[in-house]
Structures are given as structure tokens and as C-alpha cells.
Amino acid sequence: MLRYAPIHSNLFINNRKRLIQHLEPNSLVVLNANDIMPSNGDGILEFRQNSDLFYLSGIDQEETILLIYPDAPKNQWKEIIFVKETNEHIAVWEGQKYTQEVAQATSGISSIHWLHEFENIFHILMEQAEHVYLNSNEHIRANSPVETRDRRFTKWCKDKYPLHKYERLAPIMHQLRMIKSEVEIELIRQACSITEKGFRRILPLVKPGIMEYEIEAELIYEFIRNRSRGFAYAPIIASGANACVLHYNNNNQSCEPGTTILLDVGAEYANYCSDLTRVIPVSGRFTIRQQAVYQAVLRIMRQAQQMLVVGNDLNMYHQALVEVIEKELIDLGLLSWEDIKHQDPKNPAYKKYFMHGVSHHLGLNVHDVGNIYQKFKPGMVFTIEPGIYIREEGLGIRLENNYVIREQGLENLMEHIPIELDEIEELMQQRRLD
Template sequence: MKYHQIDSKLFIKNRKNFMAQMKPKSIAVFNSNDVYPVGADSTMPFQQHRDIFYLSGVDQEESILLLFPEAADEKNREVLFLKETNDHIAVWEGEKLTKERAYEVSGVKTVYWLKEFDKIFFELMTQAETIYFNTNEHYRQAVTTETREDRFIKTTKNKFPAHNWAKSNPILQRLRSVKDPIELELMQQACDITEKGFRRILSFIKPGVWEYEIEAEYMHEFLRNRSKGFAYTPIIASGTNANVLHYIENNHQCKEGDLILMDVGAEYANYSSDMSRTIPVNGTFTKRQREVYDAVHRVKDDATKMLVPGTLWKEYHVEVGKLMTSALLGLGLLDKADIKNENPDWPAYKKYFMHGTSHHIGLDTHDYGILWEPMKPNMVFTVEPGIYIPEEGFGIRLEDDVVIQENGEPFNLMRNIPIEAEAIEEIMNS
């Protein structure tokens, strides 16, 4: 891995917290992701399943974590199963985890090779009554591929039909949504790398550059700072491309007078950052662009102040809608008749601001979090209002990542990334 080793006490704590919520006489199993094929002998770069990483720090394919708090033999209460390395693998693929190295990374003392899993799992299941399966229940999930977890669940239900089963996901949703200080440090590093990328492109952009050239500049800076690259597919949208919310082609030339909306973020140690900035190609906002920019900035600042313990996600978005309605009235994009005649299920402001303002962020860009439960300290949210005006040929979105505090306003992990219009113009024209 490119990132520095994470202190194993994070993963020890995460396992302890998870096992504290398991039912009596139960086992939980977590699988690595598959390596997905592209074609012929090509595969996509491996991405570890975030749940097994969260609980073990193991960032390697063909790995299994088993948790059994009441195992008769204490050594089997936390167990890792790893793909056995050999000289051939070492030559062709490089270093894999040894048993000793796996302990250093995870804090799990008992490590077996994967070929031993079936035998040991059967022995432990004879002592257990319930098996926890790790299903994906994220509110945005739309997975159509059968995963390694899916196959494991199917096989285990057939082999052990008399066992009860339970779901790991509700426990993980709550645990992962509240960040440990070590996690916040890793997310800060991801945001700091994103800052370096943004400052790099501010001195690079000028009329005539192509969106993909900007993407390349970000990638260069991310890689040289120990990131694998983008935390998600980057959006580099100049001109009216910014009005396509998930524009990812990044293949247009940036023209004099245009704005560029950039929604990008570096990952670090599998943790995400998520930034949006909108800047002028020529280094100077027009009067109208600046007017809209300042309105979005005000909405972002006011929305951020609402992210405090006890806030409910749904009510928060209603209040942000009121802020945006006021901003759009001030810009002349809506009038009082629009508000009076609006559909309550699709308020008038949605014509120019059609997406949500905030989402959890962490190991996943759209991270775990139960939306109907009140916000808590150390949850991390994005704040990303936008105004999109196709008829005027531009869209503006501004976004930071913030940590909810026990008292006071959230702490902005992107506080050092330029966002004030004057600061952006000054840097671009220096």
C-alpha cells in the first residue's frame, strides 16, 4: 500500500465495539471483495471491502475475518484467514501478508491460511447458534453483481440450515458513521492531499486547456502524496457541462468566460474526501457569475451551522431548501408566484438545486449512516449546495467536508482549501 501503516488499535477497538453488539453464541464473517475481470487476463484494480478493512485493516484480496466472542478456545474469538503466499506469488505479484505481518496490521493474533477455512469454520459453527451475514443495505446501493459475500451467504445457508442468521449491517451503519480520532486524522490527510491538487490546478488553468488535462494534474498530485488517486470518478465540468450533475466525460475544452465546476477528492488509506469548487477559466468572475457564486457560498455557510448533534437529516434538508429559496429569489431566478404555486413534493427551488445538500462520508464517499437517527458528534458530512442555470450556460457548486462537534459549529476538514472568490482570483492571477 502507498499509505503509512495505520495504528492497529483502531481495528482492535472497532472489533471490540462490533462484538459487544452481537447476540449470544453468534459468529460474524466478513469477506474481501473479488478481483473483478475486465476481459482476457485483465482485471480492475483491487478495492478492499470497506467492512473487513474497518474491522481488521487487511487490504488484500481473498481474506476473511471471523469473529466469535464466545468461542470455547479463546484463540478462535478473532480469526483471520489469508491467501497463502509463496515464492511464485512473490515474484509475479509482490509481497502478500504473512501471518506475522497480518498481526502487526490488524492486532488479530490467530491467522490461518485460507485453505483451512472450511474445516475451522465447521468446527466453530457447531458451537454457535447464529451467523451474522454482511449484506449491503446502504440507501443508495444498486448492486447487480454477485459479490463474494453473496456467494458465502448462499453457501452457508445451504450447509447450515438449522442455524439462525442475523445482519451485520445495522451494527456497522451505526459504528462506521461515528468516526474515531484516528479515522479523522486519515480523512484530514485525504483532504490535505485534495488541497494540494486544487492549488496545483489554480496555477495551471487558462483558456484553451482541456478538462482531461485538469483531471491529469489532480491525479499527478494525488499519486505523489501517497493516494491511490480519486476517491470517486472526478467531475471536471466547464461551461454548461456543469448543469449535468454526474458529468464525467471530462473531454471538453475550457473557454474564455466559462466557469469550471470541479467535484473531486483524493482517497487516503481507503478514506475519502469530497470537494467541489467552481472557478473562472480566465481567473476572473463576471458580475453575474460572482453574484450566483456568493449566493451559493452563503447557503453553504448557513447550512453548515445547522450540522449539530440532534439534527435530523430530513429536517435539515427542508431548512436548507428555505435558504436556497431565499437565495434564488434574490437572484431573480424565482419569484413569489413560483413559491405560491409550488408543488410541496418538488419545491420551486428544485428547478435550480435538485440534489441533496449533505451525505455521510468516510471509508465510502457516500458512507454508512442511518438517516432517520439524529446526528452525533464525530459524524462527518459533506455540505454541497449548488445553483445550476442551463439558460445562462453555467452551474456552481461548493462543497466541504465537516465534522460534527459536541459543542459549536462543525470543524471543517477543508478549511485550508481556498473558497472565497477573491482568494481564488488572486491565486489564479498571481
């Protein structure tokens, strides 16, 4: 019933099994769906499920509640899903919604109730439970004034049941979601492969005068026809100096001959994200200077690959890469050893040309949750995305791939997506043969 192929319920069953190991005895866990966000009038934005609720249930629909109560006195109370009631009338107006049977098959949970039954059942469970785990958005960079359904529920619940022991679910979810299972890695791989199709589609189409939004249109066409619901995040199609604006997404400029285009675009698939960045020359050939900066970024990326291994952590990884970045910036004539020797340690010289982090977790969120102070472990999925931005030259180069950390080394989920200069130029030349 959803655009993507059904996911086997074992993924969600195993995720719940892992969660249960982290709970206090006699605990009840509550997770709420995301809201459908309003725009204006009766308009709405596209629905995006709460990543934690999806991770534990697979239910991809608004107004869903998941209860997990491993020590419940009755078996049918150990796991319960509430979905909004559907019927013939709703089906005509809103299309297909989860029936109880489909919710059961999706989640692997046998107790499925309609949402209007929630308060009665919840009251019976709360009478038994001691600890209550509620969910909140504790992403390290979360910064939204909008009150979520989880937040409203927390207020309601604490007001109605003030004497329970309340616990934070978020730190446990971060621990769990940080390590991806093979099924999740396959879903991310699928998202990467859809992104690859989009990238290969645009290579022969780009020529001087093409508008950034025309490239965006070709990408979304390719993504959607491959069962993606669209971009995993706002796409950056930045030609020329626009590439130096890190979160550029107007995508409304004409691509000028002799400049490059930075594409930071990824498809989502089944709520899993991919996150690709490539830079291509508008005219089909890189200039000598563009090549030099590009190769420098590629060398930084290769160094990063060597260090994104079990046992390292993000901090030592980043520290080690700073030395590599400094050397490349000096070789490009952008910095001198003097600049570095006399730099303000709080604002190091390299930050003028490389002002963001090198890696982040990737998964159900494009900047996925996780504890950034822990050592790299097998099953973690990271991006590597070095960049050099030279505003005075109107040139910004960033390259980004997605990787799985394995016991035996790093697996590149984007190894088939062209990244070498000559391969990109060759693919772009194919337009001239048409």
C-alpha cells in the same frame, strides 16, 4: 507494503470491541473481502477492499475472510483471519502479499490462517455457534446486479448450515461506521490535505483552451505523489454548461474563456475519502453574474454550517435550508414568490435549480453508510454541498467541504482550501507572474 503509511492496529482492535457489544450471545460473525473485478480477457480492475472488512481488520487484500466469535470455547477462535497463502513463487509474480506476521501486526489478531484451512475451522466453529452474522450491502442507494463474495458466501453457508439463526451485520456496521474515531478523522483529514494540494496545483495552470482532462491529469499526479491511490470517486471536471450535468465525467471538453469550471474531485487516502467541490473562472476572473450566483451558494453553505449541529437531523436540516435556497433563487431572479406559492408540493420550484441533497456521510465510502433518520452526533463526518445550476445560462456552481460534528460545534476539515472569490482569483493570477 501498501502505498499509505501503516495504520496502528488499535483502530481495528477498538472497532471490533465496539462491534462485539451489539451481538447476540454465542454469535459468529463472518466478513469477506471484495472480489478483484474482471474487465476483459485476463484483465482486472483496480482492487478496492470491502469497507467493513477493512474497518474491522485493516487487511487490504483480496480473498480475505474475517471471523469474530467472542464466546468461542477456545481463545484462538475468538478472532481469526484467513489470507491467501503466499510463498516465493507468488511473491515473484504478484508482488508482496500478507505474510501471517504482517497480517497479525496489521489487524492485532493473533490467529492467522491460510485460506485453504477455512472450511475445516469454520465447520468446528459452526458446530458451537448459535447466531451467525453475515454481511450484505444494504447501503440505502446500493443498486448493483453484481454478486459479491459476501453474497456467494451467504448462499453457500445457508445451504450447508440451514438451521443456524442468521442475522444481518449491515445495520450494526452502519451504526458503528457512522461515528468516526479520532484516528479515522485524521485519515480523512489526510485525504483532504492531499486534495488541497491538487487544487492548489491546478489554480495557476488553468487558462482558456485548457482541456478538462489536462486538469484531471494534474490532479491525479499530485494525489499519487502524496501516497493516495487516486481519486476517491470518478472526478467531475465540468466547464461551462457541463457543470449542470450532475454526474458529468467525460472530462473531454476545452475550457472556454468567460466560463467557469466545476471541479468535484477528492483524493482517497488509506481507503478514506475526501469530497471537494470548487468552481473557478477559466479566465482567472469571475463575471458579475458568476460572482452573484457563487456568493448565493456560499451563503447557503454558511447557513448549513449553522444547522449541522448535535441534536438536529438530516430531515429538519434540509427543510430549514429549503427556505434559504428559495430566497437566494428569488434574489437571483430565477424564481418568484408566485412560483413558490403555486408550486406542486411533490416537485417544489427550487428543484429546477437545486436538484440534489445538501449533505451525506463521508468515510470509507464517499457516500458513507449510516442511518439518515438519526440525530446528528459528535464524530459524524458530513459533506455540505449546495449548488445552483442554471442550464439556460450555461452556469453551474456547487461548493463542497467536509466537516466533523463536535460537541462544541462544527469542524471544517477543508478550512485551508481556498473558497473565497478573491482568494481564488488571486491564486489564479500567479500564472501571469511566471
